[in-house]
Amino acid sequence: MNALDLVDSIGWTLIHFSWQGALVGGQTALALALLRKARPETRYLVACSGLLLCLAWPATELFIRLTGDSGANGGFAIVLAGTASGVVQDSGWSGLFQRNLAWIVGAWGLCALFLALRMIAGLLWLRHAATHEAHDPAWQARVDRLATQFGLARPIRLRIVDRLASPVTAGWWRPVVLVPASLVTSMPPHLLEALLAHELAHIQRHDYLVNLLQNVIESLLFYHPAVWWISRRIRVEREQIADSIAARQLGEPRRLALALSELEKLQFSTHHLAQAANGGDLMSRIKQLVRPDTEALNWKAAIPVLGFALAGLAGCAQTPASSPVMAKADSIVNIPVAQFNSCERPKYPAEALARDIQGTVTLGFLVSAEGKVQGTTLRKSSGDTSLDEAARTALAKCTFTPGTVDGKPTEQWTEVQYVWVSK
Structure with missing residues (x-):
């Protein structure tokens, strides 16, 4: 194996994923539409399976390309x-891709490297915040009490952060909950406690590890919209699951709904490397807490199915294997x-x-x-x-x-x- 073969294998693997990802996205969208009345845990599992398939399919193809050429003895x-x-x-497209594989792989490598560095920078920021930001003994005691209620044996640290607008959770082995200083001073304690219960639900489910894997897949396959769509659906379903667990532990779904309503009034940014109470669509989460009825059929749900199906068919037609046309x-x-x-x-x-x-x-x-x-x-x-x-x-x-x-x-x-x- 040499550099040219490696570039050729990576390049065609990336190109073929354009239609492979569309097919996976279409199948995932169809399954989620059919499961609209199912529990969020079921839809979450389907979306996670779709995202893992987005990684496994090109990884398998790349492995076959790199190891498939073997020969007899060889002067x-x-x-x-x-x-x-x-x-x-x-x-056509096949010839154009073949002539520009080096540029395609180079551009992909640079973008993937940038996203990886951004992810690493986010992890470093979270680590710095977990070790250097202030802590509040009173709120730490509340978190410890909630952790006992959730059955969490590991110690959970609480840190108060100035430049943050929504609570976020980071870490798996030594989890930490970062709470905005503005919420500690302005939000009623019983509502902030509801948001903290939501964060502890993420810790209980080890969602940080899944979210970290999502970021890795997004960094590698950033160019495909199906990856981002599936990943977003995972986050939406995950937030609903955490809301349900938190509401059940609190015994007051409306308290968490009110806390999310107060949070919606704030201006915030999303921290993709941590679990945040502001993830997903806040209004839909509030409605689900107040009226946990089954989801009605929405014609808009068919748009991703049709879009990914058409993209997959177009990719199959326009992106054949690297063999040329007679x-x-x-x-x-x-x-x-x-x-x-x-x-x-x-x-x-x-x-x-x-x-x-x-x-x-x-x-x-x-x-x-x-x-x-x-x-x-x-x-x-x-x-x-x-x-x-x-x-x-x-x-x-x-x-x-x-x-x-x-x-x-x-x-x-x-x-x-x-x-x-x-x-």
């Missing part, structure tokens, strides 16, 4: 040029021909030669309309990376008479074999 090179028929490079049946196709005087004699890797390693390397390569090698892909390995790389290096230096379609020079994929024998 001195004999080039059998043109051992396979040439194929015309797709001039020319029309009545076209006259001439494959690229190597100008052998331009090709350097491949150099047998010294270590492979000393170990008497032999084998055949099959390379697919794209020849431009100007006769230059634009890209290569390993179709079949010799079983030795040094032989594969030596063949690829030698091929990249060749010049070709470009292939033609009906007499017009055209980008084409073709195939070549390097047979390495040591004697």
